[in-house]
Amino acid sequence: MAKILRTTLHFTAIALIAIAVYVAYQMWRYELFKTPVYEEVPPILPVMSGGSKVLLFSKTNSFRHIEAIPAVESLFKNFADKHDWGLFITENGAIHQADLLDKFDLIVWNNVTGDVLTEVQREALKNHMNAGGSFLALHGTGGNEDYDWSWFPKHLIKTQFIGHPMFPQFRDGTLTIEDRSHLATKHLPASKAWHEEWYSFDKSPRDEVTVLISVDEAEYDVPDSLKMGSDHPLVWHHKVGEGTVFFSALGHLAEAYEDEEYKTLLEQASIWLLDQ
Structure with missing residues (x-):
């Protein structure tokens, strides 16, 4: 009996160590241990041909959506080819300077997480939006719990992310x-x-935005701490000063950007923003 107990404890210890190693690896893989980086020197913009100019910004200083980010980049390359847009993709936060932002007709933040801008860069984006810029915010961009920049959730997104269900993390629901x-x-x-x-x-x-899509959270078993009740918007648009913001909380999984209807939503949202 003692031998069986020792053997059981031995394998239990190995299993726990293996789980701990796996969890640590996943946290490293998704960059949860990343030391924040703030660029001071902006990228050199190439000469962009075509009509409308689109900036696709994908910097992360927190959780990195390692599947979704490249899926969005691929999607917007296709959009750019189709519509003859000049597309510039970067993770350099120093692109957020007044003279550089003003070269773009649309700014897309592709699953940006964590605080990624310096105070000067924040002010440049804020001024750009107040002066009439167009901004498309995708999923993780609105999913920061610990922004040190209150203007971003309060005014650019219009609400503060508080979390999502886990165990399981991904659940079936119905969009309205x-x-x-x-x-x-x-x-x-x-x-x-x-x-x-x-x-x-x-x-x-809802009182500050135009809601396009919502979800009935009763369908996917929301923990009490995350319940929003009968009004749970997920996709909306609104004004920030003279600027226009379109936000979609959808799209954690790369598969989202293979869904033809969602691809069309993002394409048409971009076209609409370019016309604002």
Whole structure:
């Protein structure tokens, strides 16, 4: 009996160590141990041919969406080819300077996480938006719990991310398309099945934004600490000063950017923003 007990404890210890190593590896893989980096020297912009100029910014100083980020980059390369856009992709936060941002007709933050800008760079983005810029924020961009820059969740996103369900992290739900008159959603059915890491926020931003898509959180078993109740928006647009913001909390998984209807949503949202 003692030998069996020792053997059991031995294998249990090995299993726990293996689990701990795996968890640590995953945290490293998704850059949760990353020391924040802040660039001071901006990238050199190439001569961009084409019509509209689009900046695709994918910097992370926190959790990195290692599958979604390249999927979005690939998608926007296709959009640029299709519509003759001049596309510049960078993770250099120093691109956020007034003279550089003003060269772009649309800024896309592709699953940007953590505080990624210096105070000067923050002010440049804020001024750009207040003066009439267009901004597309994708998934993780609105999913920061610990922003040191209160203007971003309060004004640019319009609400504060508080978390998402875990164990399981991804769950099935049904999207409700509330506004099918918008260019970005007119192609969608009234509802759409979706598999997602469902974001929750400290409050519904409905009073300050135009909600396009929401979800019935009763369908995917939300923990009490994350419940928003009967009003749970996920995709919306709004004004920031003279600027326009379009935010989608959808798209943690790379597969989202292979869904034809969601690809069209992002394409049409970009076209709509370029016309603002």
